[in-house]
Amino acid sequence: MLPEKLQQYMPDFSMRFDLRFFVIGSALPLLLLVLAFTTGLLNTQKVIESRINNLDKVVIEPRIPLAEQEEIATASYDEQETHNTAESHEEAKNDVTKSLYYRSGNYVLPRVTAEGDTVFKEFSLSNVYPAADEMRRVDGKIAIIFIDAGAYPALLRQAQKELPNVFSYAFTPYIKDISAHIDPNYENWLMFLTQPEDFPYSDRGPLALSNEQTQESWQAALEQSIGRTKNIVGLAGYPAAKFLTTDTSREFTSAFLAKAGLGYIHGDIAPDQVSKFSSDIPMGQADLVIDSVADQNDIALKLRALERIALDSGSAIAYAHLYPETIETLKKWIVDIGSRNIQLTTASQLVK
Template sequence: MLRLLATLALLTCLAAPVSAGKIAIVIDDIGNHKNDLKAALLPGNVSFAVLPYTPYARAFALRAHHQQKQVLLHMPMEAIENDRPGPGVVTADMSNAQIKLQLVNALDSIPYVTGVNNHMGSKLTQLPMPMQAVMETLAARKLFFIDSRTSEFSVAEQIAGQFGVRTSRRHVFLDNEVDQNYLQQQFDQLLRLAKRDGQAIGIGHPYPETLSFLKQHLPELQKQGIELVFVSELTQATNQNGYLLPVTSAK
């Protein structure tokens, strides 16, 4: 009997698929257009970053939750060259109290938020004091932070680690261009990073071309041994040696 059980256990292990890595995909800029609602129908564990105070923000969050997806707040933050990040933006000239209030109000405007990533923010994410206010707020709510890495000089992950906020970063932008060749190139790069480093995070947008591409290719991941997970699963509490993956060109 023991030999039979051991044989069955061995066969079970051999039959189990070997994971070649994990990827998370975050769809940013959700909420401005009614067509964004269709993004919630993407297959698998896709995460969505919703802009606060946009016409379809709340409706999308409700639909995404119903579809068992993950919802993030896509928090507008001050950029270096763009002065229109959107309503609710956090800027460098705000006090810590103002930043915290702005962030709390944005969080409260969208149901089922589990974490935050930055919308723009190439200026704000470089500044320790404003990011401390952001991370203090997220720590109090036990939310994670994904650094979209719109600046190579971002201190967001470092500050998150100081406050015990689980964090990670974007490794690939999937759709700076939306022709099929470019989408395939970026998607392949995401998979290569996941296979090399065990995990990788890609960010896309609710463009029709992007959604169509992902609808076609996400169901094929399992055949390649790639697991699609919610972005929260790829966050860590601290920045450890060797944790950070290489970053591709910023958006």
């Protein structure tokens, strides 16, 4: 204990410590906030770098789980054959049908026969609705293709039960047991999986073709897509596809389709580029998607727009999804379509 006289000259440490604690206590939350913000930035940067380094692995919105996509992407034709029906065995007796296919490794691929027969000619259906004898005259023809068919089996069955078989169906290759879903009483297409414009935010899975791949990769992916089933008349391309924007990709696709004898519905190829495809390929263009918004009123407006295109140009092709709203709207729409001098037909009848 210091003498009282000396204590008066000593600094007041208690006050200083109190002040220091006050300053530190006030600054601590701010320091913690800065530290958390910095840590968050670093973590965000790591996530971004990780995504950039793994762009080829990103699958943002697959309709079918990635694991199942990978399984389907490597499935052979023989694995699908176990699910074929009696109709398939009857088909095997048809020499013309048998000659339309050849085996390539694990897959059975379509081809043009020596006589010039193709799967497009063999499996195209010339269905019309209403029937020709019910029409006063036809001013426009419309074809509607349900895309990504098979991803929702219950809705596929509903559409086939409640709508006439004039509607066409384009199946996603990622369906397990795809042969079991394809009904020869309908016109069947297969989706042409390609890299979308907004890749990698949207991705169509391991069988999608991209401009960064080699032609060998394109060939392998297409063989895996089409080599697991029959009764396919052609490929249906998505709108806003980035893939067919180069001469190399267009030349490859044209050669593949011509050799396979397949038709092709394209989403948005520029008119001056269409002429670069082989004249042997039956081609058509999808004019619009009627249910970008799954709302019955919006779909009805799109159908009116589709009618105007058909009446102005003679024909129109539209894509649709197997949404409950779409099925219900189409059921109402077809009731009096003949009164407007419009006839529904299958997609193959509107390609050239």
